[in-house]
Amino acid sequence: MAGSNGDTQRELFLIDGNSLAYRAFFALPESIATSDGRPTNAIFGFASMLVKILTDYGQVPTVVVWDAGMSGRKEISADYKAQRSKKPDLLSLQWPHLRPLVEAFGYRNVSVEGYEADDVIAALTEQAKERGVPVMVVTGDRDAYQLVDDGVRIMSTSRGVTDTKVYDREAVIERYGIAPELIPDFIGLKGDTSDNIPGVPGIGDKTAADLLQKFGDLEGVLSSIDQITGAKRKQNLIEHADNARMSKLLATMVRDVPVDIDLEAEFTREPDRANLRAVFRDWELRDPLRRLEEALEAAELEAIPRPEDVEKIQVKTGPARNPSDITRLKGEYLAVALQPPEIPEGELLPREPRWRFAAYAGGNIALSGEVDDPKVLVEAVGDRAVIAHDAKALTEIPRNLVFDTAIAGYLLDPARRGYPLDELAEERAIAAEAGDELATTAVLIHELANRQRPQIVERGLQELLDTVELPLVKVLRETEKAGIKLDTKQLEIVATRIKAEVAELEREIWELAGEEFILGSPQQLQQILFEKLGLSRKRRGKTGYSTDNRVLEAIKDEHEIVPKIIKYRELSKLAQTYLDALPNWIGEDGRLHTTFEQTTAATGRLSSINPNLQNIPIRTETGREIRACFIPEPGNVLLSADYSQVELRVLAQIANEQVLRDIFLRGEDVHTETASAVFELPAEQLDVGMRSKAKMVNYGIVYGLSAYGLADRLKIPQEEAQEFIDRYLERFPAVAQFMKDAVEQASEHGYVSTLIGRRRQIPELRARNWQVRKLGERLAVNTVIQGTAADIIKIAMVRCYDALEAAGLKTRCILQIHDELLFEGPPDEMEQATAIVTREMVGAIEMDPPLEVDAGVGENWLKAK
The missing domain is CATH 3.30.420.10 (Ribonuclease H-like superfamily/Ribonuclease H)
Incomplete structure (x- = not known):
């Protein structure tokens, strides 16, 4: 054995497995999971700690000890650890995999029936000391400090998973003001809420340490009560003396646990490196694997x-x-x-x-x-x-x-x-x-x-890869290469007008505020709105009360300055994002060439960067002016083809909602029908505002919007928003069942799938935090709908590309914007091209109700819409 051979430098590591596993679980986000939905936050944290030890100390002899009882402490106090709730479900799912992880490292798992890990560690520490083997105890429990001695150190994980501190005798004294052997006396006086050890009321860390420094140990304190100041303190020590003695007994580690392992063998154990890597890969522990490879030498x-x-x-x-x-x-x-x-x-x-x-x-x-x-x-x-x-x-x-x-x-x-x-x-x-x-x-x-x-x-992803994603690669590349032409002169005219309006808004805002300030500074805006003008404060953040757009929308009726600030922000963002930036992206051919990212959005959506052409607004007047600046080459025109309410049609199909399906089949307006249901009024009595709110309800359901979120968007009480949702689900009962089924599938399997088979993992549903779980529910519902819509537009792009090429047309796709495709070609091809594009988009997948496309041709993007 290393110790018997005089190698006193190589420590035996004794790890409290329960302590480390629980600390890892609660320290890391519950959303950490594998690509197939298995939760891994505890496994990730546990593995990270073992890798840290390997990195910092090399291949050291290591034993991981697990709880297997209460060491008789329940007989001493029935309340011992009684306050602890059962193991969280998410941790229970990971628990069976922790011991195999330990074994893959080449370490030994140990537990002794009837005993806590602390006591087994104490017994192993005593055995190691007898053999002259130095020990490092790894734990987050502070009662373990009583083990610290010459040759025994504690690596505390109380500050996090891998944020550790090593304590020797001097460090314990520096932290607590007492020697390590007095830790049980210390806990006897002050108690330990984490283990439900009562101690003496009114005595905290400092008082307990002061008393022990003055009177030696717990019995010294209890026999010297007449020398202690403070009537209440004296009374508590007299009345709770038995509790103090019991608390000390509960905190004192048992050092004669019947545990028998060959310590010498621990110095010769080696990891199964291939298996260790396989375990890390199986649990997709990417960052820990990188650190592991460095420790094991990447050459292997x-x-x-x-x-x-x-x-x-x-x-x-x-x-x-x-x-x-x-x-x-x-x-x-x-x-x-x-x-x-x-x-x-x-x-x-x-x-x-x-x-x-x-x-x-x-x-x-x-x-x-x-x-x-x-x-x-x-x-x-x-x-x-x-x-x-x-x-x-x-x-x-x-x-x-x-x-x-x-x-x-x-x-x-x-x-x-x-x-x-x-x-x-x-x-x-x-x-x-x-x-x-x-x-x-x-x-x-x-x-x-x-x-x-x-x-x-x-x-089950082969069809999605073969028929959608791979054929799309060439289509996207050709679309990127084609690009779109920008009328820079018209854009400059728009920019000049917008910047003048921004300057005028700034002047008006300063006038209403009574002073000049930097509108882009949240701190200065806070001071103006909430301190000087006394407007309602809504949400507090790290730097004060929020001034984001949601807050401004909520208080816009309180002062005329607020709508002007909202408008100022809208126009300033458009000016910076598009009016100023777009001309800088024009290539030598005079066209903008965005890059489509195929592997970014978890829902399957495409995104556009350098520049982003997918977020140019269409509903604002300024946004429409910007769209009018996108033009074809001389002699060409633009063709816009846009799916009509594709996500609601997908919802009708997936939910098998006959009521919603019939609305589409009759050619009626789904938002008007929803408004009738929500407001319980016939269509002829509805106003524009009601239809607008119903539209928000329709898409709110698709995006998994809660009553709180809907209330925030519609600026109505949350109870009213919940009533809207309830009436909607009464009108469309199959939608309610679909939402329930989507959440249940994601909860059971860890993922949801689109109609085409695209998967998305939803680990949030397994979180303990209620808000995180609610987010998971929204993601489960939204992903099925939005992901299917994303698949449809991708299929449509491939079909349109192939069909236009097969027809020998010059018309080509030059842009994809969510549910819209934009084409450019000669005017004499537009009738045929429109027919081809409409046919291929409608036929992307067989739907009931069928897909519908709105197509238009024009001399710029706006007129083609």
């Missing part, structure tokens, strides 16, 4: 073929074989990586750019070196089955793209912040030794795809 990763050594094909960066060499590659799938030339910032693309590429096919690598045009690579690949990572980022899209590892990562775990290749590969223990970077990338893509495919099939 499961290796894949080195590009240099595959069939002895030399990988080099200079011009080599012709791209036609790709046809010689064997293997079912060809992994392709393309690298465009690096262009220094501020410089234009060189006249004769050179692209590098590598292709890998499960055992063979061909590197073409450099080519002038990536189309050469596409032609060389031909109809070979190709996989790539983020294929849309390639300059040219291979014709037969059969797999994309970034998209697969997204479908498997749509809530991630990103899908970098090295991260996805690392999580599955895929690595390649250093070599040519591009060739290595091709190898990683190939191997990652091999690991992802079974998961895609297992979760």
Whole structure:
């Protein structure tokens, strides 16, 4: 054994498993979960602590001790730990997996029937001391400080999971003012609410420490009551002396627990590294895995073929074989990586750019070196089955793209912040030794795809990948390349008017405030609105009372300054986001080229960046003016095709709500029908405001809006909003059942699915916090509806692209905005193009009620709507 051999530096780590597991569970968000919905916050925190020990101390002998009883303390006091609630359900789901995690690290799990972990740790500490083995006790319980001695330290996790502090004898004295062996006396006086140990009323940490310093120990205090100041304190010590003695007994660790383990064997145990990595990957412990690999040395990763050594094909960066060499590659799938030339910032693309590429096919690598045009690579690949990572980022899209590892990562775990290749590969223990970077990338893509495919099939995502997401890659790339033209002169006219209006609003606001101030400063606005003008305060934040738009909308009738501030903000944001910024994004071809992000939104929605063209408002006058600045090239026109109330139609289909379905089939206005139900009035007696409120109710239901949220938006009492929702659900009972079923499915399985099979995990439903669970309920309902609508527009984009190309038309899709597609083409094609687009969008999926499309043609985006 290490201790008997004189190695007194290598400590034996004794971990209180219950303490660490509970601390991890309560310290980390309950929403942490795997991509298939399994909760992992306790597992994540527990694993992080074990990795921290491995990182800071190396492979040390470690025993994790678990509770298996009360060590007889219930016989001493029936109230001992009686206040503790049962183990939370979310923690219970993770509990069976903690011991296997410990074993994967090569550590021993220990429990002794009838005894608490504290007492087993105390007994093991005594055995280690007898053998000269130093001990580190890892716990969040402060009664463990009584174990501190020469060669025994405490690593306290009381400040968090991995935010720890190590205590030796001097540190305990510095913190509590008493020696470690007096900790039971200390708790005897002051008690411990966490364990329901009573102590003496009115005595806290400082008083207990002062008394023990003066009188030695608990019995010394109780025998010296006449020397203690304070009549109430004396009375409490006299009346509660027995409680103090009992409390000390409850806090005193039992050191003769019958536990027998071979301590010497603990110094020779090693982790099962392959199994340990597999456990981390199974629970998707990404950050802990990265730290684990650093501790275990990344060189031990499961290796894949080195590009240099595959069939002895030399990988080099200079011009080599012709791209036609790709046809010689064997293997079912060809992994392709393309690298465009690096262009220094501020410089234009060189006249004769050179692209590098590598292709890998499960055992063979061909590197073409450099080519002038990536189309050469596409032609060389031909109809070979190709996989790539983020294929849309390639300059040219291979014709037969059969797999994309970034998209697969997204479908498997749509809530991630990103899908970098090295991260996805690392999580599955895929690595390649250093070599040519591009060739290595091709190898990683190939191997990652091999690991992802079974998961895609297992979760029923293959059809979604094959028929929706992969065909969409080329469509999005072509749409990005097409771009949209901007009338900069007209935009400048709009900008000049808007900026003048903003300046006038600023002047009027200052006049109403009686002073000039910075409108963009929340602190200064708070001072004006709430202190100077005395308007209602609604919500308090870290920096004072909130001045966000929700608050301003709630108080806009209290003073005429508030509507002007709201208008000022609206126009200022439009000016900054669009009027000033859009001209800077115009390319050399005079068009804006947004980038569509296919793997960002958890619901499946596409997003638009650089610039974001999806959030240009349509309902405000200024927003409409901006849309009018988007124009076609001379000789062309724009065609807008927009789904009509697609999400409500999806709701009718998924919920099998016949009443809602019949409204659509009769061609009636669903918002008017809802208003009649909500306000209990015939249609002819409704006003515009009632229909507007009913519209908010309709979409509020779709988005899982609560009565509180609906009341906030409609500016009505919460009780009235709940009545609206109740009447709505009475009118559409199948919708109420659908909402219930969606939440139940998500609660049972951890995820919900769209009509096309897209999954989204909803770990929030398993949270203890009521607000988090309510959020989960809203997400469950919303994801099914909005996710299906997202799938529909994606399918429509692919169908329209293929149909327009098959018809030989020049009309092309240039923009996607939520439920709307915008096309550009010659005027003489518009009748045919409109018919094709409408047909393909309506036919995206078979629906009952059927999908409906509103289409229009115009000389700018606004007129086409």
